[in-house]
Every structure is written in structure tokens, then in C-alpha cells.
Amino acid sequence: MTGRVPLRQLAALAGIILLAVWLFPALGLVLVVMTGALVLAALLGLAHEHGLTAPLARRLPMANDILDRFTNRQALESLVGAAQTSELIDAAALAETLRAKVIGQDQVITDVTLTIRRRLAMERREKPVGVFCFAGPPGVGKTELGKQLASALGRGFQFHDMSTCSRPEGAATLFGSPKGYMGSDSYGQLTAGLRDQPASLVLLDEFEKASPEIMRRFLTAWNDGFVTEGSDGRKIATSRAIFVLTTNAASDRISDLAREITDADQLAAASKAALREAGFPPEVLSRIDQVFSFRPLVGLDVARVAIVQIVRLVEDYGLTVADGVGEEGIDAELLFDAMQRNDETPSTGGVRDIVRAIERQISEVLIEARAAGAGKVRLTGRRSDSGDLIAGVERVG
CATH class of the missing domain: 3.40.50.300 (P-loop containing nucleotide triphosphate hydrolases)
Structure with a gap:
């Protein structure tokens, strides 16, 4: 209780202030605020005396950002803003x-x-x-x-x-x-x-x-x-x-x-x-x-893009395409067919649609190859009797 005003004394003091408000209306607002502050202080003191303030504080939401609590937020934001005003690149x-x-x-x-x-x-x-x-x-x-x-x-x-x-x-x-x-x-x-x-x-x-x-x-x-x-x-x-x-x-x-x-x-x-x-x-x-x-892809650029997308496709199935000199991981016939089809319909789906068509032909074979323990494969292409290109998969490693 040391250093804290007893509740009874505060109540008496509040009564005196309210009487003064009635007698001297001009001081009303100031005295009412003083009364509220004294009552609030008394209630907080009583709560602290009974160990209630710590749990209450834990339940209250954080009023301020953590930056406001632990650092000079304005200074930090100024530093960040200065660093972000411009960015020079090569x-x-x-x-x-x-x-x-x-x-x-x-x-x-x-x-x-x-x-x-x-x-x-x-x-x-x-x-x-x-x-x-x-x-x-x-x-x-x-x-x-x-x-x-x-x-x-x-x-x-x-x-x-x-x-x-x-x-x-x-x-x-x-x-x-x-x-x-x-x-x-x-x-x-x-x-x-x-x-x-x-x-x-x-x-x-x-x-x-x-x-x-x-x-x-x-x-x-x-x-x-x-x-x-x-x-x-x-x-x-x-x-x-x-x-x-x-x-x-x-x-x-x-x-x-x-x-x-x-x-x-x-x-x-x-x-x-x-x-x-x-x-x-x-x-x-x-x-x-x-x-x-953007310019339409032409010539060997079509083949290059097809290679990139086919390699990604095979990697999506957990396999890799054979590469390196002499490996020929993707049959040239497949790439040439992609180039021809892109020239025939350049403004439709582009190389992506061609690769999707290849995926429909080889997806099951890729799944089977992975299940059999294959890690590296080669994509093949052959012509059917009707002249259509048929994609296939060979296990390399």
C-alpha cells in the first residue's frame, strides 16, 4: 500500500471535486478530467495489488508496431527510403x-x-x-x-x-x-x-x-x-x-x-x-x-526453344535428357517437325502447343521409365505409314 492513495480517500476526494464542479461550472471540464484520472489510477493500483495487471497486459493486443517499441522507426524508414529512391544497374x-x-x-x-x-x-x-x-x-x-x-x-x-x-x-x-x-x-x-x-x-x-x-x-x-x-x-x-x-x-x-x-x-x-x-x-x-x-521465332531459334521446353518437360517427370557431343538426347526429326509446324501456324499456340502434343505421346512412357529406375532418357522420332511423326523414349541410364 506504500505510495498509493487508499480507495476511500480517493472516493472522498472525487466527491469534493464533483461538488466544486456544481459550485463552479466554469471549471467543470478540468475537474471532471481530474476525477476520472484519479479513479482510473485507483482502479489500476487495486488491480496491481491483487496481481491482475500482468495477465491483463498479456491479453491486450500490441498497440504499436514492434519497430516503435524497439527502435527509432522514423530514422529506419528514412534510411530505407533513401536506399530505395534509385537503383543503378548495368x-x-x-x-x-x-x-x-x-x-x-x-x-x-x-x-x-x-x-x-x-x-x-x-x-x-x-x-x-x-x-x-x-x-x-x-x-x-x-x-x-x-x-x-x-x-x-x-x-x-x-x-x-x-x-x-x-x-x-x-x-x-x-x-x-x-x-x-x-x-x-x-x-x-x-x-x-x-x-x-x-x-x-x-x-x-x-x-x-x-x-x-x-x-x-x-x-x-x-x-x-x-x-x-x-x-x-x-x-x-x-x-x-x-x-x-x-x-x-x-x-x-x-x-x-x-x-x-x-x-x-x-x-x-x-x-x-x-x-x-x-x-x-x-x-x-x-x-x-x-x-x-516481340518477333516471331524463325529457323533454328524454334528448335532451340523446343529443346528448352522439352528438357523442362522431361525434368518435370523426374528424369533428365541425355546431352553432350554424340549423345543426341533429342532426335533431330522431332525438332525439324516442330520447326515446320511452327511455320505453318505461327500465330496460334507457338512452340508450347507442339511440345504439349509431344507430351501427350510420351508421358506414359516417361512415367514407366522412371518407375523402372531410369535416370536419363533420349527422345526419338519416327514417321508412321501415314507420314505423322511419332515421339518415343529410349532409356539411356
Whole structure:
């Protein structure tokens, strides 16, 4: 009890203060506050005397962020902000890294890396690093370049298929659901990703297929520098993110332009005009910082891409493809057939559809080979009596 006023004395003092309030109304507010403070102090003292304050403190939620409790948050945020205002990269080294990963798009890679370098060097940024459009036929490396760019820059990578967001209801998947709606107990895929990795590269595949409502939400994210999470209304910053829209719209026209125009700025302007004529939303086009036009794969580049995808396919089944001089892990007949079919239908599914057709023929054999203990295989190709190519698998090791 030492150092603490007994409850009876506090009650008497509170009574005196209330009497003073009645006699002197001008002092009312001050005296009422004093009374409340004294009563609260008495109650806390009594709770502490009976050992109730420690359990109560454990049950109370943390009022402040842990940063506020243990460090100078403002100073830390200033240091982080200063480090994030600009980022200098070696465009030539970045381009070299990307060319080793993405086949047949050397000019696009050069243009992309120079643009990214300029955008990252900006010291004041309240909007995304950039909003870019990768345009061209399917299967030419648009998504792959996005993935490899994120990896080379050390950024997180988000992939969102906009063909699944053709209705307004798809907004909940990306931005979260308002309170009271199904799914409101968790964040949207986009907002959660940017919350956890603010510097992500966000790839929006086939953006032209998104609903107008979802497009408007993205325009807000790009113009205002944040996106609002539906479940709790939190504003998630987009100022450190890179947004890449991919589109197959006007792919034939853009392929022709990419072959005809060598100047990057002229090609971007012509491609943007082609997208506008094809019905791409003008309000989105006006917000895109740069359009990059991908060229159709031709010649041996088709075979190179086919090899990359076939090797990944086989690895997905837990096996490896024989490689090295004299190994011939993939029959040349298979690759030549892929080249011919790509030339016949360059603007459909690209090399990916060709590899999927190969997978349908060999998937069961790959499963059996792995079950039999195989580690390394060779893919073969032979012609049927009707002239169709039949893919097969041989065990090598």
C-alpha cells in the first residue's frame, strides 16, 4: 500500500471535486478530467495489488508496431527510403544474362534493359517503376522474359492469368473481398504478393481479357501508387513494383511491324496504334509507359526453344535428357517437325502447343521409365505409314 492513495480517500476526494464542479461550472471540464484520472489510477493500483495487471497486459493486443517499441522507426524508414529512391544497374550485363535465357528476342531484350535502367535510376518515384506491354504472337518468350527479368533483378515474380478475370467477380481473387463476403478472411493474390514483396515484377498475362472493372482497378494502382486491399481497406504501395502486361492482340500485324521497323521508338508507336485498332482499351494504352514488340521465332531459334521446353518437360517427370557431343538426347526429326509446324501456324499456340502434343505421346512412357529406375532418357522420332511423326523414349541410364 506504500505510495498509493487508499480507495476511500480517493472516493472522498472525487466527491469534493464533483461538488466544486456544481459550485463552479466554469471549471467543470478540468475537474471532471481530474476525477476520472484519479479513479482510473485507483482502479489500476487495486488491480496491481491483487496481481491482475500482468495477465491483463498479456491479453491486450500490441498497440504499436514492434519497430516503435524497439527502435527509432522514423530514422529506419528514412534510411530505407533513401536506399530505395534509385537503383543503378548495368544494362549490358543484364541484357547478356537475359539473352542466355530467352531465345530469339535480342532486340527486345536490349530495348527492355535500357528502359528498365532509366526507370530504376529515377530518384523520386511515387508510381510504379514502369508499366510495360509485351506484345506479339504466343510462344515467343513474353512470359519467359518477364520471369527471367525478375530473377536477374532479384525481384519477386507474380503471374496472373487475366483470362480468368473476365468477369468483375474476379477482382476478389486479385484485390481481396470486402468484409462480410466469402474470402474476406484473407488477402487477394495481388495485394498479398505486393504486401510481402513490394518490389515484385507483376506479369498480367493476356491483359486484354480482363473485365473493364478490373482494368480500372489497375489504372488506379498505376496512377495513385497504391492498390486497396478489399478485406481491411489497407493501401498497398505499388511504387516499387514493375508491371508487365502481355497481349496476343494484333499479333500478326505486330509481327510484321517488328520485321519492318528497326527504330525502337517508331516500332513502339506503331505497335501501340495497332493495339488500339484491334480494340485494346485506349485508357490502358495511354497509361502504358512502353510497348515492346516481340518477333516471331524463325529457323533454328524454334528448335532451340523446343529443346528448352522439352528438357523442362522431361525434368518435370523426374528424369533428365541425355546431352553432350554424340549423345543426341533429342532426335533431330522431332525438332525439324516442330520447326515446320511452327511455320505453318505461327500465330496460334507457338512452340508450347507442339511440345504439349509431344507430351501427350510420351508421358506414359516417361512415367514407366522412371518407375523402372531410369535416370536419363533420349527422345526419338519416327514417321508412321501415314507420314505423322511419332515421339518415343529410349532409356539411356
